[in-house]
Amino acid sequence: MHPSASVGLEPLRQPPGTVQGTGGVAVSLLGLGRDLARTRVLDDLDLHIPAGQFLALLGPSGCGKTTLLRLIAGLDGPDRGAINLDGDGRAKAYVFQDACLLPWRRVLDNVALPLELSGVPKAKRHAIARQLIATVGLGEAVDRFPDELSGGMKMRVSLARALITQPRLLLLDEPFAALDEFTRQYLDDHLQALFLEHGMTVVFVTHSIAEAVFLADRVIMLTPRTGGIVLDHWVDLPRPRDRGTRVSAAYLAHIQRLAEALTSGVVAA
Amino acid sequence: MIGSVLAAWLPPLLSFAGLTLALEIGLWLSDIPSYLMPRPSEVFIALHVHGADLTRGILRTTLAASAGLSASAILGVVAAIALSSNDWMRRAFYPYAVFFQTVPIIAIAPLLVIWFGYGLKTIIAVSFIVSVFPIVANTLSGLLSTDPALRDLFRLHQAGTLTTLVKLRIPAALPQFLTGLRIASGLAVIGAIVGEFVADDYKDGGGIGTVVMVSIKEFKIDKVFAAVLMASLLGLVFFALVNLIGRFTMRRWHIAETRE
Amino acid sequence: MSILHQILGLLCLSPLLLTGCSSEDASPLALHKTALQLNWVPEPEFGGYYAASELGAFMAEGLAVEIRPGGAQSPVEQMVAAGQVEFGITSADSLLMARDRGADLVAIYAAYQTFPEGIMVHASRGLESMAEVFQGGTLGVIPGSPFLKLLERDYGLDKMKVVPHDNNIAPFLQDPKMAQQCFISSEPIVARHAGVDPQVFMLKDIGFNPYTGLIITRRQTLEQHPARVSALVRAVRQGWRAYLADPDPANRVMHALNPTMAAATFAEAAIIQKPLIQGQLDDATLGTMTLERWRTLAEQLEDLGLIERAEPEGAFVNP
Numbered sequence: 117m118h119p120s121a122s123v124g125l126e127p128l129r130q131p132p133g134t135v136q137g138t139g140g141v142a143v144s145l146l147g148l149g150r151d152l153a154r155t156r157v158l159d160d161l162d163l164h165i166p167a168g169q170f171l172a173l174l175g176p177s178g179c180g181k182t183t184l185l186r187l188i189a190g191l192d193g194p195d196r197g198a199i200n201l202d203g204d205g206r207a208k209a210y211v212f213q214d215a216c217l218l219p220w221r222r223v224l225d226n227v228a229l230p231l232e233l234s235g236v237p238k239a240k241r242h243a244i245a246r247q248l249i250a251t252v253g254l255g256e257a258v259d260r261f262p263d264e265l266s267g268g269m270k271m272r273v274s275l276a277r278a279l280i281t282q283p284r285l286l287l288l289d290e291p292f293a294a295l296d297e298f299t300r301q302y303l304d305d306h307l308q309a310l311f312l313e314h315g316m317t318v319v320f321v322t323h324s325i326a327e328a329v330f331l332a333d334r335v336i337m338l339t340p341r342t343g344g345i346v347l348d349h350w351v352d353l354p355r356p357r358d359r360g361t362r363v364s365a366a367y368l369a370h371i372q373r374l375a376e377a378l379t380s381g382v383v384a385a
Numbered sequence: 386m387i388g389s390v391l392a393a394w395l396p397p398l399l400s401f402a403g404l405t406l407a408l409e410i411g412l413w414l415s416d417i418p419s420y421l422m423p424r425p426s427e428v429f430i431a432l433h434v435h436g437a438d439l440t441r442g443i444l445r446t447t448l449a450a451s452a453g454l455s456a457s458a459i460l461g462v463v464a465a466i467a468l469s470s471n472d473w474m475r476r477a478f479y480p481y482a483v484f485f486q487t488v489p490i491i492a493i494a495p496l497l498v499i500w501f502g503y504g505l506k507t508i509i510a511v512s513f514i515v516s517v518f519p520i521v522a523n524t525l526s527g528l529l530s531t532d533p534a535l536r537d538l539f540r541l542h543q544a545g546t547l548t549t550l551v552k553l554r555i556p557a558a559l560p561q562f563l564t565g566l567r568i569a570s571g572l573a574v575i576g577a578i579v580g581e582f583v584a585d586d587y588k589d590g591g592g593i594g595t596v597v598m599v600s601i602k603e604f605k606i607d608k609v610f611a612a613v614l615m616a617s618l619l620g621l622v623f624f625a626l627v628n629l630i631g632r633f634t635m636r637r638w639h640i641a642e643t644r645e
Numbered sequence: 646m647s648i649l650h651q652i653l654g655l656l657c658l659s660p661l662l663l664t665g666c667s668s669e670d671a672s673p674l675a676l677h678k679t680a681l682q683l684n685w686v687p688e689p690e691f692g693g694y695y696a697a698s699e700l701g702a703f704m705a706e707g708l709a710v711e712i713r714p715g716g717a718q719s720p721v722e723q724m725v726a727a728g729q730v731e732f733g734i735t736s737a738d739s740l741l742m743a744r745d746r747g748a749d750l751v752a753i754y755a756a757y758q759t760f761p762e763g764i765m766v767h768a769s770r771g772l773e774s775m776a777e778v779f780q781g782g783t784l785g786v787i788p789g790s791p792f793l794k795l796l797e798r799d800y801g802l803d804k805m806k807v808v809p810h811d812n813n814i815a816p817f818l819q820d821p822k823m824a825q826q827c828f829i830s831s832e833p834i835v836a837r838h839a840g841v842d843p844q845v846f847m848l849k850d851i852g853f854n855p856y857t858g859l860i861i862t863r864r865q866t867l868e869q870h871p872a873r874v875s876a877l878v879r880a881v882r883q884g885w886r887a888y889l890a891d892p893d894p895a896n897r898v899m900h901a902l903n904p905t906m907a908a909a910t911f912a913e914a915a916i917i918q919k920p921l922i923q924g925q926l927d928d929a930t931l932g933t934m935t936l937e938r939w940r941t942l943a944e945q946l947e948d949l950g951l952i953e954r955a956e957p958e959g960a961f962v963n964p
Contacts, residue, residue, distance in 0.1 A: 191537050210541050212534045219638040232552075233542040261638045281542075281546045421727055495813050497682040501810040503783060503816075581809075587788055588807040595788050595809070601718070602789025603951060604742045 121373040140168040140317030141203035141284045143188060149196030149343070150183055157183050157279055159343030160197070163336070165319065167202070167284075171237070172332035173321045174374070179338040181321040182289055185210075188319060189287050201285065209283035212289045215270035217262040217277075217316075221251060224258045227276045234281070241280075268299035272306070279310065286318045292327070304330055305358070312356060325378070329370045330357055338375065347377050423607040428614065432606035438608075441589070442596040446577050449505060449592060450619065453512025454573035459564060460513075465558075466521035466550065467552030468519045468521070468530035471510070479525075490576070494583040501584075508592070509579035515576030519568040527561025528554050563631045570623035578616060647873055671822070676709040677873060678949055681860070682724055682733040683715045688898035688906065689830060689892065689914040690858055691734070693756060693922075696895040697884025707875035714902065717812060724748060732862050734879065737855035737960075738742050738791045738951075739944055745952035746962060749864040752961040754932040756831040756858030756885065758924025760849045762792075765827035768842040776800055782822030790826065790844050792853045794949040799851065813837070829921070830914035838910075855942045858922075862932035867962065875964040889919055933963040 143165040150158040157180040165171050173181040185193040187199060190208050209230075217226045224245055225232075231241035249258055252272040262270055271291060278286060288307075290301045308331060311318055322328050328335045329351055337347035351370055353361060361367050405425045412424045419427055464482060468475045494511055501507040519549065531554050539549045581587075581594030590596065593616050600608040657745040683691050694712050695909065697703055713730065715721065721733035740752055764778055772778060779796070783806045786793050796802060808816075810826050817823045817832075818841050827833055833843040848854070855955040860881065867874055888895050892915035900908050936957065943955030 138580070186537075189541060191540060206543070208541065210538070214534060216532070216534045216538060218535070218556070220635075229538075230542045233539070233544045233548065263638050299400070335636070395791045409879070420743065421723060495815065500818055503806060508958055520843055567701050583809060583811060585788075586806050586808055588802055588805065591788070599789035599808070602739075602787070603791075604722070604739075604748075606746070628917060 124178070127293045139178070139284060139315050141201050141207070142167040143285065143317065143319075144200040144303075145188075146196065146200070146281055147197035147226075148184075148187065148194050148199065150187060150192070151182070151195050152183065156343045157340075158194075158338075161344050165317060165343065167317055168315045168380075170318045170331060171320065172328035172335045173319060173330050173338065174321070174325065174335055174378075175338040176340070176378075179340045180343060181338055183321060185287050185289055185321050188241065188285075200264045203284060203290050207281060207284040209278035209281060209286050211278045211286070211288040213272055213290045213293060215262070215274040217270060217273055219262050223254065223265070223273050226273055227263065227280055229277060229282045232349070245276075245280060248280055249273070251275045252253050253277075257351075267295050268303065271295065271299075271303060275303075275307070275310070277312075283315070286316050288318070289321065290321050300327070307331065308356060325371050325374045326362075329353070329367060329374065332364065335374060337374075347374075349374060349377075387427045390424035420604060420606050423610055427607045428610045431611040432614070435605075435608050435611060438590055439593070439615055440614065442593040443619060444589060445583065445590075446574070446592040446594065446616070447619060449580065450510040450512050450573045450623070452505075452509045453576055454516055454566075454570055454623065456509065456513045457517040457520050457569050457573065460626045461565070461569075462522050462524055462562065464517075465524035465528055465562075466555075468525050469554070475525075482518055483487060485514055485521075488514070488516055490579055494579065498584050502531055502582045504586045507584040508577055510575055511580030511584070512573045512576035515579070516569040516572040519572065520565040521561065523565030523568075524558055524562045527558030530561075531557045560631075563627065563635070566630075567624060567627045570627050571620045574616065574620040574623060602627070656687045674708055676704060678709045678711070679731045679741075679802055679873075680711040680713055681747050682713045682719065682730040683722045684719050684734045686714050686716065687712075687902040689896065689899070689911055689918055690756070690761075690828070692888040692895045692899070692915060693881060693885030695884075695898050696888035696892075697880050699894050699898060700884060700887055702883040702887075703877075704881040708769075708873070708880065710877070722748060722750060722861070725863060726889065728863070730859055731866060735859055735861055736857035737859060737939070738946060740859060740861060741943055741946055741955070741957075741960060742791075744956065745954065748791060749844075750861045751864050751867050751959070752856070752859040752861050752934065753867070753874055753964055754860040754881055755856035755934045755961075756860075757856060757918075757921055758852045758858055758926065758931060759921040760830045760847070761921050762857075763827055763829055763845040763847040763916060764824050764847050765833055765836065765843045766824045768844040769821060769822045770844075772846075775851050778824050778846060779805055781805065782824060783808055783816075783820060783823065785816065785825035787822065787826060788882075791946060791949065791951055792848055793852055794951065795945065798949065816842070830918040834910055834913050834917070853945065854938070856938060867964075871964065876964050878932065882928075883900055885931055886928055888915075889923060934961050 143163075144153070145161055146159040148158055148163075149156065152276040153338075155233060161184070173184060175181050183192065189195055189208060192212070215222075218229070221229075224242060227249055228241040228245040231244065232238075236244075244272055246255075246258060249255060252275060254276070257265060257269060257273075261272070265273065278288075292303050295303070304327060307320075311331075320328070320331060332351055335347070335349045335351060336345055337349075338344070339346045349370075352365055353364075353370070357367075407494035409425045412422060423431070468482070469481055490511060493514075497507050497510055499509055535557070536549065536554055539553055544552070577592065578597075581592040582598065585591040585595045587595040587599075593597075593612055596618075597609055597612045600606070600612060651796040681694060684696075685691075687695065691712070694710075698710065698712060707826060715734075721735045722739060724730050725733040726748040728744070734756075737752065737755075740750060743750055762773065764784075766772055766778055771828050778784075779800045779802060781804045784802065785808050787810050793807070813824070814832055814835055817825050817836065818839055825832070825846060827843075829845060829847065835843055836843040858879070862874060884895075892912065896908070900906065900911055924930070939957035939960055940955075943952070943957040944951045945959075
């Protein structure tokens with residue numbers, strides 16, 4: 117663990133080329149199929165995610181992004197095909213759309229929950245949790261209840277909880293969708309910093325093209341019509357990406373490309 | 386702090402005082418005799434004159450109702466946990482829980498006397514039967530409506546069924562359990578009183594229910610009202626205690642309690 | 646539910662005082678409509694009233710009497726005092742207590758000359774006197790019954806468990822050491838039919854002998870309509886004479902109203918209660934009362950702390 121200095125609401129900077137930390141697992145999906153409510157949500161889907169890649173899943177509602185994410189997480193089982201995780205499949209973390217904190221526990225015990233469920237003794241897990249909470253800039257909120265936190269703060273707690281097990285596969289389901297633009301951008305920056313620090317494989321579901329382009333190495337679009345992948349797009353913007361990136365021509369070009377793909381018949385719902 | 390206490394207590398106290406005054410004046414002006422409807426002042430005097438009987442009675446009833454409510458709380462939660470554990474269990478056994486709610490207690494109370502005999506045991510049994518269902522129903526509802534995302538979270542981290550029950554589902558069901566307990570508290574008092582009508586060992590005066598019956602037979606109507614007042618107060622005290630428990634356990638994190 | 650009913654009844658009674666009941670003296674042409682509120686369901690203890698009705702005795706006296714059946718703990722005194730009903734049935738001890746609290750009610754007829762209640766035990770115990778009953782076991786008595794205080798004073802109840810008596814003899818049947826309050830022409834018959842041989846120690850034998858099956862009315866009614874009251878008493882007397890001679894016609898009527906009791910039981914009860922109703926009286930004085938009996942009862946209740954001032958003279962008349 118390389119805890120960074122306590123941060124406030126400032127943009128985070130990481131020196132280029134310093135991808136250290138836990139590394140990621142590679143994920144392979146072969147012929148994956150899943151039916152829900154008599155619909156073939158996913159069908160004959162093949163996908164390989166190399167270790168340490170930041171992948172964004174993009175698409176309209178109902179196209180199966182959340183289903184796919186849950187299958188990768190092991191929260192759901194496929195009807196056809198297989199999912200293979202190369203490496204320690206247990207080092208997974210999932211961040212939900214709603215921060216999903218236990219309202220009767222303080223921030224400290226919420227963040228420490230995954231370690232608690234693994235049987236880590238209290239003193240140790242509290243110490244680790246405190247460090248992480250400091251990393252996400254909520255040091256002074258350690259003893260507060262979720263009820264007393266803002267939406268953005270709750271999401272940061274959720275992120276801290278996701279990271280406490282040093283996951284090598286981080287799955288996020290539209291985690292910042294319910295937040296305001298300012299907080300959202302801040303958390304995007306934050307997530308990128310964590311990604312650059314730890315190098316885990318990230319699968320990030322979003323319906324925001326801008327967010328996908330800003331965060332990901334690769335953007336995949338799903339469509340409800342075929343239950344499969346219709347677009348596999350590399351985002352070759354240099355890291356670390358910052359405010360400057362958000363106004364660069366290359367960035368806007370990627371967004372436009374994806375927007376066209378979305379509105380054209382290729383991914384029409 | 387003083388302000389909020391006053392704000393909470395002043396309105397009901399004022400309305401009570403107002404109603405009592407209106408009743409006193411109304412009855413005094415009318416010709417209604419005390420043996421039909423005693424004036425509030427007469428009832429308060431009866432509270433004093435018969436204080437020993439009433440206190441002894443209400444303490445007995447409090448004992449029975451407390452035991453009945455505790456039994457309902459414990460067994461009700463256990464039943465709710467069992468019923469929530471799988472669908473088949475629930476479909477097979479929930480109707481029996483409903484039975485506790487719908488069975489006419491007046492009809493089966495004599496049966497209880499035959500099975501358990503006279504005395505405190507049977508009175509507690511009646512109190513329990515009458516008050517257990519709201520706890521089962523509400524706690525069960527709470528246990529079944531745990532946030533699916535939280536359940537996913539626990540599953541993701543390989544938490545076992547017992548761990549999930551203890552660390553997630555039970556704490557999450559606490560607000561619902563307290564709702565059930567609130568309803569059950571009043572019922573436990575009523576149940577204890579009904580139990581007394583049928584099974585009280587009343588050589589030394591018995592519970593408040595028996596005091597009511599005896600006072601009716603002896604035509605001491607002011608004592609009847611005094612006893613009924615004490616029984617109502619007991620119900621109120623139970624209710625307030627449950628609210629206090631709710632405030633204490635959930636104050637920091639549950640919106641319904643923070644609003645109180 | 647009866648207790649709650651009674652309390653609710655008390656609460657609802659007050660508005661009724663505003664309405665009261667207005668009635669006029671019976672004229673030769675119009676029958677005076679009135680009602681008699683019973684304190685239990687139709688059973689032989691009320692045989693005389695149904696017999697009077699069947700005979701047409703009420704009508705002959707210018708009265709159209711509606712006999713209203715009661716139930717467990719009907720608040721008869723309150724109903725009469727509130728003017729809800731003109732006549733009601735109760736017992737002397739209840740009446741004295743009601744009068745002590747300010748209700749000016751008067752007894753005008755006593756159907757039972759001898760108090761028909763007693764303590765019923767299992768005959769198999771071989772007990773020889775009332776005193777032996779209280780050596781141990783459970784005693785079932787309606788809470789607040791005046792004689793309970795008397796038993797406590799004269800025999801001591803520390804060895805007993807005292808429990809509420811309901812209209813249900815199942816606990817008695819189940820427990821050989823159980824003693825319970827009973828009405829001589831009622832529970833013992835049921836017990837015998839259920840296979841348990843009962844033995845009854847009558848309360849009159851230990852000195853508690855209030856009149857019961859009393860017809861009461863308000864003093865107001867007595868003073869304002871004395872002829873009406875006398876007429877009722879004459880008709881009732883006739884009815885009881887007829888019932889004592891032949892209970893069958895009235896029993897049939899009552900059985901139709903109260904089918905839960907078997908016709909044979911009606912006949913049996915009528916036989917058992919006959920001497921308690923006839924007493925030492927003849928046809929002309931059936932139902933009359935003596936001051937001495939009332940005085941004795943008043944003193945007893947005063948002694949037991951149930952009433953404060955006894956005023957037995959005002960409690961009854963023999964119209």
